[in-house]
Structure formats: structure tokens, C-alpha cells
Amino acid sequence: MKLYHLGLFLIATSFCKAQSSYQFGILPSLNINKKLPNDFKLNFELESRQELKSGLFNMPGDFNFEYELTDFSVLASKKIAINKSLALGFLARISDGKLTGRSIQQYIVTTRYPGFILSHRVSADQTFSKDEGTEYRLRYRLSSEIPLNGQSVDPKEFYINLSNEYLNSLQDNTYDLEIRVGPFLGYKFMDTKKLEFGLDYRINSFLKNSPGHRFWIGINWYHAI
Amino acid sequence: MRSICLLLILFAMSGSGFAQTKLEKEVRIRKKEVPKVALSFIDAINFTNKIKWYKETGLNKTSIEAKTKYRAKNYSIEFTLEGILEDVEIGIKQADIPQNTFDKMDELLTSEFTRYLIDKVQIQYVGAPEALLSQLRNEAPAGEVKINYELVIVAKVNRVFKKYEYLFSENGEVLRYGEIIVRNTDQIEY
Numbered sequence: 001m002k003l004y005h006l007g008l009f010l011i012a013t014s015f016c017k018a019q020s021s022y023q024f025g026i027l028p029s030l031n032i033n034k035k036l037p038n039d040f041k042l043n044f045e046l047e048s049r050q051e052l053k054s055g056l057f058n059m060p061g062d063f064n065f066e067y068e069l070t071d072f073s074v075l076a077s078k079k080i081a082i083n084k085s086l087a088l089g090f091l092a093r094i095s096d097g098k099l100t101g102r103s104i105q106q107y108i109v110t111t112r113y114p115g116f117i118l119s120h121r122v123s124a125d126q127t128f129s130k131d132e133g134t135e136y137r138l139r140y141r142l143s144s145e146i147p148l149n150g151q152s153v154d155p156k157e158f159y160i161n162l163s164n165e166y167l168n169s170l171q172d173n174t175y176d177l178e179i180r181v182g183p184f185l186g187y188k189f190m191d192t193k194k195l196e197f198g199l200d201y202r203i204n205s206f207l208k209n210s211p212g213h214r215f216w217i218g219i220n221w222y223h224a225i
Numbered sequence: 226m227r228s229i230c231l232l233l234i235l236f237a238m239s240g241s242g243f244a245q246t247k248l249e250k251e252v253r254i255r256k257k258e259v260p261k262v263a264l265s266f267i268d269a270i271n272f273t274n275k276i277k278w279y280k281e282t283g284l285n286k287t288s289i290e291a292k293t294k295y296r297a298k299n300y301s302i303e304f305t306l307e308g309i310l311e312d313v314e315i316g317i318k319q320a321d322i323p324q325n326t327f328d329k330m331d332e333l334l335t336s337e338f339t340r341y342l343i344d345k346v347q348i349q350y351v352g353a354p355e356a357l358l359s360q361l362r363n364e365a366p367a368g369e370v371k372i373n374y375e376l377v378i379v380a381k382v383n384r385v386f387k388k389y390e391y392l393f394s395e396n397g398e399v400l401r402y403g404e405i406i407v408r409n410t411d412q413i414e415y
Contacts, residue, residue, distance in 0.1 A: 031411065031412075033409075033411045033415070038384040038385060039384065039385050043411070043415050045415065075415070079385075081379075081386065082342075082344075082379040082386040082387075082388060082407070085414070108414050110410050110413065110414060114292075114299070117410060117413060119414055121414065143413040143414075144413065145410065145413050149252055149253055150250070150251040150252045150253050150279060151251050151279070151292075152251065152408065153408070154250045154251070154252070155250075161413060163413070186412065191408060191409045192409060194411075194412050196412065220412070222411050222415075
């Protein structure tokens with residue numbers, strides 16, 4: 001809880017700084033999950049960022065649609081307990097005509113409580129590109145699914161998906177911390193089809209420089225086959 | 226962007242998801258939707274915390290359920306749609322089950338599964354409303370109360386983790402069991 005308050009404090013104080021930059025855009029994603037025998041699962045994700053506006057907070061800016069990047073990732077996971085799983089995968093990023101690769105390792109614990117579900121995700125990734133040094137990241141994300149009716153989310157019901165993530169990154173001996181907050185409204189068409197809409201807010205560079213704020217309107221489709 | 230939109234629409238329109246059998250669907254209902262006879266029973270217990278009312282739809286029946294926390298335990302009181310009392314379930318610890326009864330349960334579960342973990346234990350009281358009322362108020366028995374135990378366990382079957390619900394009698398005999406279909410939580414994991 002203290003970490004959460006620290007995050008909110010950092011976000012609030014960072015707005016007060018001059019020269020804070022912002023980026024606003026849309027971030028649709030398609031998430032497909034395929035169950036395999038013996039508690040193995042494959043997760044495919046396609047995510048694309050489109051910028052609508054960017055600049056400095058204290059300066060006026062115009063709307064300008066600009067395609068930024070597309071990520072395609074594949075994760076293979078294995079349940080190691082009824083509520084715990086390990087995942088390994090790879091992400092390919094296409095941005096400015098360049099291809100970047102990222103290897104991913106994840107440990108996920110999902111716990112059901114009366115009235116909500118909590119998921120802890122500890123993740124490490126390494127990003128490789130030709131032009132820059134390898135970026136190493138260690139991430140922790142807490143997500144919760146809160147039904148808007150009853151004690152669990154049933155088909156044809158709305159829910160809230162709240163997430164808070166802390167990303168530590170190290171690249172060329174430079175450390176940075178990024179904090180993400182994601183309040184989303186979801187609708188479960190059936191257990192295998194869910195649609196979420198909300199804001200994905202990210203802040204970074206606030207430890208040593210002027211912070212960078214990024215606001216993405218997220219539209220996520222989850223499909224299990 | 227155009228191709229992503231097209232993919233989203235295509236997936237939204239497809240109906241290829243595998244159907245899962247759900248054990249129950251709970252919908253929160255208002256107090257005024259609850260039959261008076263059920264409300265009277267709950268009022269007579271004098272619970273101190275807020276009562277939450279649900280309509281529970283299972284595979285074969287629909288019922289009304291009152292849930293609350295009382296003396297640090299989770300209470301669940303089930304009624305028919307007409308308000309007739311069906312049973313009272315209270316969350317307990319494994320250690321609260323008499324040793325002889327638990328030994329019988331364990332014997333059966335060990336014969337079924339190589340290894341299992343207990344996820345949840347509830348004591349179930351079944352009987353006439355006045356008998357259950359006296360039981361809940363810790364008063365002198367006002368009729369026969371049947372005691373059952375409900376266990377939710379996790380076990381690995383054919384290399385797959387599964388959840389099961391077992392209902393045992395007071396003597397440790399199996400009355401009913403079934404697999405719990407675990408809901409998909411991909412959206413908060415990935």
C-alpha cells in the first residue's frame with residue numbers, strides 16, 4: 001500500500017514540474033490464448049500504438065495522427081500450481097521500419113477472493129536492438145478483476161480491471177523507473193471472449209529528469225480458443 | 226491500424242470458443258427482491274454485519290442466498306426462490322472437522338488422487354428452520370440438524386491441475402462430488 005501511495009505522490013508531483021512532456025494516443029491490442037494439453041498454454045498478443053498528440057504540458061500542441069509501433073508477442077506458459085504459472089516468450093517490435101527483439105520471462109500468481117481476483121506478475125525482459133545496448137527490465141504488476149455484479153464475473157456482465165505496474169530498467173548503465181496505472185472497464189461476452197476499454201497511463205524519467213507522461217486509450221480484446 | 230480493426234471485428238463475430246460448463250452464476254439482488262419468509266429467518270439470527278443477497282443459478286436449480294461475516298466466519302444461507310430454507314454453510318478450518326470424520330475423507334481422497342490440497346472447508350447444517358435457528362443462536366436444540374462437510378480440493382489429474390467440490394456426511398461418507406470449472410483469468414494475467 002505504501003508503494004501505491006508513493007506512486008500516486010510521484011505522479012502528482014511530476015505534473016508540477018515545468019517541461020514535463022506528454023504523449024497521448026490509442027493502444028489497441030488483440031490477445032489470443034490457446035490451451036494446450038498438460039496445463040500448457042500459448043498466448044499471442046498483437047498491440048499497436050498510434051500517437052494522436054504529444055508535446056510539453058505548458059505549451060499548446062495540435063492533434064497529429066502518427067503511427068508509432070506494432071508489437072507481436074508469443075508466450076508459452078505452464079501451470080505449476082492451480083493458481084501459479086511460469087511463462088517464457090518473445091516479442092518482436094516494428095518501429096520506424098526497424099525490428100527489435102525482446103525475450104520475456106514471467107511468474108504469475110492469481111488468487112481468488114470473495115468478490116474479486118488478484119493477480120501478481122513478476123516479469124523480466126531483455127530488449128535487443130542493433131543501434132542500442134541491451135535493455136534489461138524487471139517488472140512487477142498487480143492486477144485485479146472486480147465484478148460489477150455478484151461475487152464473480154459471469155458472461156454478459158461488466159467488470160473493472162485495475163492494474164498497477166513498476167518497471168525497473170537498466171540500459172548502458174542508466175537506470176530508470178516507469179510506473180503504469182491502468183483502470184479498464186471490461187465486458188465478458190462469454191468466458192472465452194472479453195473486451196476492455198480504458199486508460200493506460202505511464203510515467204517515466206522522473207527520477208533524474210523531467211517526467212514523461214504517456215496516456216494511451218486502450219481497447220483490448222481477449223479471445224481464448 | 227485497418228488490419229487490426231478487421232481482426233478485432235472478425236474475432237468478435239466468430240463463435241468458436243469452447244463452451245464451459247459452469248457450476249453456478251451469482252447475481253446480486255436487492256433486499257426488496259427477497260421473499261419475506263427468508264428475510265424473517267435472517268432477521269431472527271441477529272447478524273451484526275451487512276447481509277448481501279444473491280440469486281444463484283446452477284445447472285439444475287436457482288436459489289436465493291444470503292451471505293455475511295459473523296464472528297470472523299463466512300456464513301452462507303441458501304433458500305429456494307419461494308424463501309424456503311435449504312441449508313446453512315459456515316466457513317471452517319480443516320482442524321474443526323472431527324478427526325475420525327476427516328480420516329475417512331482423507332482415505333477416500335488419497336485413493337482418488339495421489340496428492341491433493343484443501344482449498345476451502347465449510348460445515349453445512351440441514352434441517353427445519355426452527356432447528357437451524359436454535360443451532361445458529363447456540364440455543365438448546367429445537368429439532369434434528371444434519372451436519373455435512375463441504376470440501377473444495379485441488380488435485381493433479383493426468384498432469385492437469387483441477388478443482389473439485391466434495392460433500393461428505395458427518396461420518397465422512399461421500400454424498401456428492403463434482404469438478405469445479407475454473408474461470409478463465411487471461412485478462413488479468415497477460
